[in-house]
């Protein structure tokens with residue numbers, strides 16, 4: 422299956438958006454804070470890697486770290502300002518879009534980062550160079566796979582730690598959590614900056630995979646929506662939701678996009694997206710993954726069994 | 737006998753309405769005090785003021801001599817005051833056990849330590865058997881007990897209980913009364929809002945009576961129920977101690 426270059430690049434995107442979805446999911450699904458401007462953090466990661474690499478030849482590893490620190494700080498600052506002035510809930514979400522749009526417009530006019538013309542990474546030379554995160558499509562597939570795996574392990578780890586408990590408490594009822602000693606102000610800033618930093622890591626790798634960065638696509642509203650489709654479809658607040666949701670939604674989107682092209686129905690993919698989203702919200706309001714878990718409970722199999730089974734089929 | 741909490745000339749108004757008016761009382765460590773008064777007397781507002789959920793319009797609250805009325809609720813909790821909500825507020829997506837664990841994270845980051853504290857708290861209010869239930873599977877009296885367990889997990893010095901025994905059958909209430917008495921023997925100070933006078937008479941060593949936001953009486957339960965002002969404003973002519 423991995424011999425087909427189309428499947429490899431599609432799966433790379435699925436896994437990268439799994440990771441981005443996990444980052445978003447941590448913030449809303451566990452921390453209870455809605456962001457609809459995650460493209461801001463993705464874009465900061467992409468530009469950190471792009472600028473350092475393209476302009477100065479500095480390794481993307483450094484770029485990823487820089488992007489994570491930058492996005493984490495920007496996320497923390499937005500959160501601090503917002504909660505300091507009691508902007509919360511849906512108003513906080515609106516603030517995240519505003520911040521992302523502000524950044525997109527700023528980067529669109531900023532010559533140093535390529536403005537609207539964007540930034541281009543040097544064409545791959547064939548060999549795999551881990552120190553420069555350079556390689557072929559298969560190499561990036563494994564990078565994305567590693568990231569998604571890290572995301573699953575990280576989500577599980579945080580979820581089972583005391584952070585997971587106090588974040589869920591804060592998500593379910595903020596003032597009741599405060600009455601039980603949870604310092605929600607600090608915890609909201611913490612979960613948002615962790616989410617922002619991980620989104621930046623995903624953005625940096627996404628930029629490398631795509632080979633170019635354009636402000637409208639990497640920091641646009643469209644990307645913010647793409648980030649949240651996976652966890653919403655797969656199951657909010659669950660560890661495997663973003664993976665399952667991305668596996669379901671992204672190939673469908675690509676398929677419909679291709680079908681739309683050949684049938685000359687522009688926007689077929691977006692229409693299908695809309696229909697799928699509405700159907701999921703209607704029929705499986707808590708997402709696909711919880712539905713799989715319920716099904717497996719009904720037939721007495723552990724919910725992860727199908728993962729191993731599908732892998733065995735591949736081998 | 738040391739004083740744990742002092743409330744000095746506490747007032748709070750909402751717009752034109754004065755919900756709590758110049759109320760002063762103090763709580764002695766290890767004692768159970770009841771706060772009584774008709775609906776709308778300002779009891780819950782008093783709790784909110786002590787717990788840091790509301791700021792007083794004037795007056796002070798001191799815990800072990802330290803002024804706390806400028807502190808946010810999470811800080812007040814960490815200083816040793818835990819409260820229940822009259823209108824219960826379970827974390828809906830979390831199990832009964834997980835709900836009871838949250839408070840423990842105010843003093844530990846160790847999940848298994850928090851879990852064993854949560855079992856202990858649930859055990860003491862008789863909810864241990866339902867630890868793995870969802871909160872929406874609990875009856876209202878059980879949810880009130882869960883509120884109590886959540887508060888106990890913070891290891892408080894002072895526990896504020898807002899009508900937690902409402903809806904319990906007399907035998908169940910007697911069980912909880914026993915639990916509260918045992919907690920008080922262990923050194924916990926309790927301030928409770930309770931409408932059933934029989935329970936108040938049984939558990940409280942002191943009673944504070946509020947009416948229209950003001951304190952109209954304070955003293956041992958036997959004296960308070962004999963106070964003509966209390967009889968008139970609250971207990972009604974039909975009550976005889």
Ligand SMILES: Nc1ncnc2c1ncn2[C@@H]1O[C@H](COP(=O)(O)OP(=O)(O)O)[C@@H](O)[C@H]1O
Pocket residue numbers: 750753754755773774775776777778779780781782
């Ligand atoms: N947040 C609030 N905003 C406006 N009025 C309030 C608020 N909280 C309480 N009140 C009013 O203050 C008075 C006292 O209420 P409360 O403290 O809940 O009484 P109790 O608990 O003794 O029944 C009532 O008249 C109530 O309507």
Ligand SMILES: [Mg+2]
Pocket residue numbers: 779780781822
């Ligand atoms: Mg009340």
